[in-house]
Amino acid sequence: MHICFGVVFLAASVLHIWLNIKPLMSYFVRKAQDTSKLRTEWIFALAVCGLVFWGALKPFVPFSSLLELNDRIKNSWEKPQQQPPIPHAETLTIAELAKKSDIELDTIIRNLKAAEIETDPSDIFGTIAEQHNLSPNELFEIATGRQIERPASEHNKGGGGSGFGQKTLKQACEEIGIESGKAIEALKAAGVEATGDMRVREMADQNNMRPGQIRQILENL
Known part of the structure; x- marks a missing residue:
């Protein structure tokens, strides 16, 4: 932003000088004729400019x-979350995303699986991205096959990089x-036999369900 304002200021300065070139030249000529000695403030200003x-x-x-x-300060700024190349992809269903990205629906589901x-x-x-601690762009890379493994994001560091399905029921409850x-x-009550040490994926597979349904x-x- 400061570069843009700097360019505007520079352009305005050039325009101002061009429109007032005669009065400015007359002023400098008159001042040069009035005194042949450098004034104290000129010397001070020159010294400051030289120092800077x-x-x-x-x-x-x-x-x-x-x-x-x-x-x-620049390094402390939080980097904006990367977004997928399809506008508002985070609001689309998987089927809608497949249609807009010209990728087969089965391919996207297979890549995610x-x-x-x-x-x-x-x-x-x-919602899928949020549930798996991924940015929409990271999930899009996986869905399209550009990235095979899930990235170790800041959210899942220290957690082994595992998804919800790899957690035990006890870990899922704590989360x-x-x-x-x-x-x-x-x-x-929903017909799912479970213990605290069972993994969510194991429970889902035994009951022909998805981990997302267990989470729900x-x-x-």
Whole structure:
């Protein structure tokens, strides 16, 4: 932004000088004729400009400290979340995403399944990304086959990089914030036999379900 304003300021300065060239030249000629000695403020201004110029070329305190502070501020800025190339892809279903990206629906589902992400055509793309701690762009890369393995994002570091299906029921309950006892009862009421040490995917496979369906039961408690 400062570059844009700098260009505007420079253009305005050039235009101002061009429109007022005669008065400016007359002023400088008159001042040059009035005195042949350098005034104190001129010398001071020249010294300050020289100091700043040298500090920019060969950084030293306080100029080096200012540059370091600028770098620290820029590095501290949070990087914006990357978005997939299809506008508002996070609001689309998997089926709609396949249509807009000209990729076979079965291919997208197969790519996601290879990354241990279970989906069906009606699932919302953005919801899937959020559930698996991925950005929409990261999930899109996996769905289109451009990336095979799931990236180790900031959200799943320390968790082994596993998805929800790889968690035990106890771990899943801790993540969602519910008691494992209540979860086991709710799953049993839904016809799913489970224990705290069973993995979500194992429970889903035994009952012809998807891990996302198990999660939905738990989140509804």
